[in-house]
Amino acid sequence: MLFSKSFIYTLREDPKVAECLSHKYLLKGCFLHMVSSGIYSYLPLGLRVLDKINKIIQKHMNKSGAQQLLMSALQPMDIWKKTGRDKDLEEVMFKFKDRKDKELCLGPTHEELVTELARKYVRSYKQLPFILYQIQAKYRDEPRPRLGLMRSCEFIMKDAYSFDIDQQGLDENYAKMLTAYKAIFKECGVDFVVTEADSGVMGGDVSHEFMVGSEIGEDVLFCCQGCNKFFKQGKECPECKGSLTQQKMIEIGHIFKLGTKYSSVLDASVLDKEGKRKPIVMGCYGIGVSRLFPSIIEVNHDDKGIVWPKSVSPYDVSLVTLGGVAFDDAAQITHVLENSGIDVLFDDRDIAAGVKFNDAYLVGNPYILIMGKNYSKNNKIDIEVRKTEEKLSLSKEELANFFKKEYNI
Numbered sequence: 001m002l003f004s005k006s007f008i009y010t011l012r013e014d015p016k017v018a019e020c021l022s023h024k025y026l027l028k029g030c031f032l033h034m035v036s037s038g039i040y041s042y043l044p045l046g047l048r049v050l051d052k053i054n055k056i057i058q059k060h061m062n063k064s065g066a067q068q069l070l071m072s073a074l075q076p077m078d079i080w081k082k083t084g085r086d087k088d089l090e091e092v093m094f095k096f097k098d099r100k101d102k103e104l105c106l107g108p109t110h111e112e113l114v115t116e117l118a119r120k121y122v123r124s125y126k127q128l129p130f131i132l133y134q135i136q137a138k139y140r141d142e143p144r145p146r147l148g149l150m151r152s153c154e155f156i157m158k159d160a161y162s163f164d165i166d167q168q169g170l171d172e173n174y175a176k177m178l179t180a181y182k183a184i185f186k187e188c189g190v191d192f193v194v195t196e197a198d199s200g201v202m203g204g205d206v207s208h209e210f211m212v213g214s215e216i217g218e219d220v221l222f223c224c225q226g227c228n229k230f231f232k233q234g235k236e237c238p239e240c241k242g243s244l245t246q247q248k249m250i251e252i253g254h255i256f257k258l259g260t261k262y263s264s265v266l267d268a269s270v271l272d273k274e275g276k277r278k279p280i281v282m283g284c285y286g287i288g289v290s291r292l293f294p295s296i297i298e299v300n301h302d303d304k305g306i307v308w309p310k311s312v313s314p315y316d317v318s319l320v321t322l323g324g325v326a327f328d329d330a331a332q333i334t335h336v337l338e339n340s341g342i343d344v345l346f347d348d349r350d351i352a353a354g355v356k357f358n359d360a361y362l363v364g365n366p367y368i369l370i371m372g373k374n375y376s377k378n379n380k381i382d383i384e385v386r387k388t389e390e391k392l393s394l395s396k397e398e399l400a401n402f403f404k405k406e407y408n409i
């Protein structure tokens with residue numbers, strides 16, 4: 001991609017509306033556009049990152065045997081009245097009537113809708129178990145939207161639902177999701193903690209939360225200074241007696257054993273082996289995708305900008321030409337790299353070197369290639385590895401091999 005043709009318009013100044021570091025870098029680097037408070041558009045650069053996060057999620061969900069679907073964001077209110085959650089979520093639901101006076105809402109979550117699917121299509125225990133998931137926008141009329149994507153009115157969730165004949169089946173699917181989630185967050189480049197949590201408005205008995213440590217987090221955990229384990233509360237570590245200190249955390253995932261809370265109310269039941277009717281045993285599993293996105297930045301950045309993990313960066317490398325290095329030479333390097341599967345953002349603009357570097361840091365690709373003096377004199381391309389700040393000089397021939405190794409391709 002040529003920078004001069006891209007929809008990347010970085011800001012020189014820190015945006016005044018930015019409430020935290022990730023919010024600042026997302027606006028400054030032209031990843032996001034703030035439509036109004038709590039409402040955002042993903043610009044081309046942001047969508048490239050979002051797509052990569054989604055692909056990682058899909059890979060691990062599909063590997064676990066889950067099947068992707070896409071449910072409607074518009075939901076009839078009558079189904080919410082059946083579970084009584086129209087009352088629980090009344091304050092945050094976007095509700096309205098259609099032209100026939102039918103009450104609708106923009107879905108804040110999808111337990112009701114997915115349980116309804118099971119009621120309609122599943123008759124026998126032989127159709128169980130299965131897991132369905134989707135990646136979709138959800139809506140909450142937030143009283144106080146804040147911190148950019150962290151708490152917004154329209155947000156993207158990956159929500160999954162498991163369906164089993166009994167508790168043992170649920171336990172197995174729950175364990176599968178726990179494993180998949182750990183793999184997803186690890187691949188996205190965030191250090192996370194898993195804790196047992198309250199089930200709150202979702203109901204059910206067992207639940208686990210996935211959290212990332214950050215000053216802007218709205219949740220609190222207690223971290224042991226001795227063994228680094230996290231706990232929900234307390235002053236002393238129950239395991240090593242070390243002292244506990246408070247740590248703010250961002251919740252990025254939450255999984256629940258729902259049991260039959262929704263299936264019994266909505267009459268989603270199957271005939272078991274003995275021909276007896278039984279409510280389906282369910283679990284639900286959420287990842288706040290649009291919260292994971294800025295959380296990655298909160299834990300992967302420096303003073304200059306975002307340092308994206310290789311797995312989710314918008315491009316693999318930024319290529320910067322300096323001085324009189326010919327466009328054709330840089331275009332050829334870009335071509336060679338792209339042919340080996342490396343995505344290049346080639347800054348071909350005729351502007352000051354400082355501006356090019358500044359933008360390369362704001363975009364945050366993990367490698368910056370520099371074709372300047374060292375290229376004109378010695379035919380060498382300089383590489384800045386953002387994460388380690390390591391600097392290398394390689395010949396054209398060595399370059400493709402270097403990246404093939406770095407990216408295992």
Ligand SMILES: [Zn+2]
Pocket residue numbers: 224225226227228229237238239240241242
């Ligand atoms: Zn301890």
